[in-house]
Amino acid sequence: MSVFVKHGFWVLLLTLISCSPQPEADLIIYNAGVITLDDARPTARAVAVSGDRIAAVGSDSLILTYRTAKTELIDAGGQTLIPGFIEGHAHFMGLGQALLTIDLRAAQSWPEIVALVDSAVQKSDPGTWIFGRGWHQEKWLRPPVPHVQGYPLHTSLSAVSPDNPVVLSHASGHGIMANQKAMALAGVNRETATPDGGVILRDASGQPTGIFLENAEALILQAYRRRQGELPADARRAMRLKMLRAATAHSLKNGITGFHDAGASFDDIDFFRQAARSGELKTRLWVMIAPNERLTPDKLKRYRMVGAENNMLTVRAIKQYADGALGSRGAWMLQPYSDRPGTSGQNTTPMDSILKVARLAYEADYQVCTHAIGDRGNREVLDIYEQVLRGDISRRWRIEHAQHLAVADIPRFADLGVIASVQTVHCTSDGLWVPARIGEERAREGAYVWQKLLKSGARLANGTDAPVERLSPLKNYYAAVTRRLSDGSVFFGDQKLTREEALKSLTLWNAYAAFEEKEKGSITAGKLADFTLLSANPLTVPEEKIPAIRVLMTVLGGSVEYKAPGQN
């Protein structure tokens, strides 16, 4: 063999090797207990990242061979690395706004809330709108005096806020308390007609009490939007940016790298796109178009985007509302409420208009995500999906909440390929009063029936519905695996998720529910390098220690975007 032939052989061999080269790692995280959620390799010790993708997963010794002079090395100190959490249903800008408003969740009485608003008024200019959120009259130590149907009256609130419009959102997200100033700006008085699908709660003389439920909220909120619309454009933009920054930071702090936004306007979407481009947005958003947007085939085509702006923004879903919430008895039930036999709840959007949207969505290849909490709401939505999908189980349409189901409807999710997008934390937040609302039997047979759904072959997504609940995947995880209520009892424990199911529900299953399981949701070579480092292994830590698990670090696309205080 001549020297030249021999030389040619080596060149060929080297060329072959460099055709499947070992990529150089930009980041290596090693000495970690890696839970991959990839069934092909459930555990590992280290990951190598190249650009914004996972290059390799394996042992420390293997992964450290990817190291070069420029590799950033992170010693995880034996802590648990999981795929970045994906929030399965929450409200991104609503969360941002909530983070900038008065938190009323811990208040234990109506006078305490009035006092909190009073101190906010002292710090605000006259005319500024003041927002609070998260009050719930059933969580107070004593009922308000006076009250109408258990709800307080606006009078004491209005007395401390004569010059500032005040809007306090109910914890359910389906009702508000407005003060006199807000009602005056909205032109609401005793003559105001009650809108369809809504309730203006009135006193014995017919005067509005300040409580507006379901569709009636819009009367007040429109007045706020009108005022906002009158602000100069740069003031509005600055406000939105503040909300987006708050929501982004809060997501990262909670270990969240992906976020299903349950309702954004086209305006919001334009804004998200700019924020992604400028690097302000550091949470990958998968967005449902808000239900009140005017939809045309042309507009849907223009706004459909998958992995836009470097995989930060996807728009391919539309949100709809079939009914309200259980707390305000707005959930649309097949039978009357057990604790108020005169009502079975409300249908909030005419079903034929949801049908029209579903047809439009099918043509434009959008997912439909319809809010349905009551068993009647769920049945009606399944009927519409069945009618439009006609056996096509590939579309991954979703029912948001899927909270109370008639036994006969449970298998229809799997049959129709419809995803039950549940909020496991709603079960433990509300479980104490659910049996009173709908009776023991409906609670046992059809409330939060995650295992029944899974066993019938259905897929679940899982979210917190923040700002209705705290944006904490770990709290949501604890709720999913324990169903433990605040009094220590367990809400029909046979429907708990296993630890592994619960962790998948907050990562891989949410990726699936967004058509993103090839990009996200597990620690697999080729996927986006989104990780969350936890202070304990959620699959093995004793149950009572789950609430103490902390997020130590959040990595988005190979870049460390959050570190807990004290973490180096």
Ligand SMILES: [Zn+2]
């Ligand atoms: Zn929601």
